[in-house]
Amino acid sequence: MATRTDTLTLEVVELIGTVVARYHEEYDRAAAEHSLTGAQARVLGLLSLEPLPMRKIAVRLKCEPSNVTGIIDRLEARGLVERRPDPADRRVKLAAATDQGRRTARELRDALDFAREPLAGLSDDERTVLRDLLRRMLGEEAP
Amino acid sequence: MATRTDTLTLEVVELIGTVVARYHEEYDRAAAEHSLTGAQARVLGLLSLEPLPMRKIAVRLKCEPSNVTGIIDRLEARGLVERRPDPADRRVKLAAATDQGRRTARELRDALDFAREPLAGLSDDERTVLRDLLRRMLGEEAP
DNA sequence: ACCGATTTACTTGACATCATGAAATATTCA
DNA sequence: TGAATATTTCATGATGTCAAGTAAATCGGT
Numbered sequence: 646m647a648t649r650t651d652t653l654t655l656e657v658v659e660l661i662g663t664v665v666a667r668y669h670e671e672y673d674r675a676a677a678e679h680s681l682t683g684a685q686a687r688v689l690g691l692l693s694l695e696p697l698p699m700r701k702i703a704v705r706l707k708c709e710p711s712n713v714t715g716i717i718d719r720l721e722a723r724g725l726v727e728r729r730p731d732p733a734d735r736r737v738k739l740a741a742a743t744d745q746g747r748r749t750a751r752e753l754r755d756a757l758d759f760a761r762e763p764l765a766g767l768s769d770d771e772r773t774v775l776r777d778l779l780r781r782m783l784g785e786e787a788p
Numbered sequence: 789m790a791t792r793t794d795t796l797t798l799e800v801v802e803l804i805g806t807v808v809a810r811y812h813e814e815y816d817r818a819a820a821e822h823s824l825t826g827a828q829a830r831v832l833g834l835l836s837l838e839p840l841p842m843r844k845i846a847v848r849l850k851c852e853p854s855n856v857t858g859i860i861d862r863l864e865a866r867g868l869v870e871r872r873p874d875p876a877d878r879r880v881k882l883a884a885a886t887d888q889g890r891r892t893a894r895e896l897r898d899a900l901d902f903a904r905e906p907l908a909g910l911s912d913d914e915r916t917v918l919r920d921l922l923r924r925m926l927g928e929e930a931p
Numbered sequence: 932a933c934c935g936a937t938t939t940a941c942t943t944g945a946c947a948t949c950a951t952g953a954a955a956t957a958t959t960c961a
Numbered sequence: 962t963g964a965a966t967a968t969t970t971c972a973t974g975a976t977g978t979c980a981a982g983t984a985a986a987t988c989g990g991t
Contacts, residue, residue: 665808685948710969713968714968719947737958776800776803783803783806854978858976881941
């Protein structure tokens with residue numbers, strides 16, 4: 646059993662903590678290079694794929710819709726995002742990335758070598774093993 | 789090579805993103821059960837191991853010392869932490885967990901089964917492989 | 932060994948962002 | 962018509978930065 650006092654489990658837990666910390670450092674650093682906060686970068690990344698209603702953004706971010714209003718306000722003030730009416734439902738406002746927003750999102754993705762660079766040290770076989778172990782750890786099955 | 793368009797690498801990157809999200813959910817949920825924020829829980833965890841000067845807390849949190857003042861203020865107001873003078877340097881204030889703070893920190897650790905429970909699905913050998921792959925990914929060598 | 936200048940540790944204040952919750956408005960749906 | 966939904970606004974609190982201020986330690990020149 647994996648108990649709390651199991652040394653091996655504790656080592657893995659600590660490593661995962663390090664991964665989480667490293668992930669955020671890289672993410673925030675990349676965002677800051679474009680004068681964006683982590684939350685703004687995350688929303689811009691979502692919207693660069695497809696326009697989304699405010700409410701769905703809140704669901705993705707697991708936060709209150711009233712919070713999304715402010716984040717979109719700030720992105721809109723910088724010309725990275727725009728609000729559009731939803732033709733199908735006049736209550737809904739769709740947030741959509743502008744051309745400049747998509748450009749910034751692409752640069753952000755390119756700068757985010759958190760996983761790309763350290764993973765380069767692993768062989769294909771090793772990456773496959775890592776992928777499968779992470780999947781099982783997360784309780785996902787092979788798609 | 790691990791390029792950005794490498795499917796396997798992208799899968800691993802996405803899984804790591806999921807791990808990060810899951811980690812935060814669990815952490816914040818466990819903290820909220822004790823009416824603590826994530827930042828407060830993190831600092832309390834640090835101080836439950838050893839008292840630390842304010843400045844070192846800021847280094848661990850990678851934030852400004854002025855920010856730590858407020859976090860310790862709130863923990864101190866709840867009796868979980870206390871400030872002590874450092875006998876060796878009167879400029880320094882040591883933040884130390886109180887008995888109640890240590891108790892809360894222990895309960896927090898026990899509630900944090902993020903890694904314990906999902907890792908239970910892996911065998912010892914698999915956990916060892918996972919540990920070694922994560923270490924190499926993070927650029928650490930065996931201690 | 933002394934003393935002034937610099938550095939270090941912490942706090943305070945002003946401000947921006949992120950987060951929640953309650954109330955207001957507009958629109959849709961039963 | 963009345964209930965439910967989508968968004969915004971407002972009040973509030975936690976977190977974060979930066980600049981300025983206070984207290985204490987350290988350094989360098991005499």
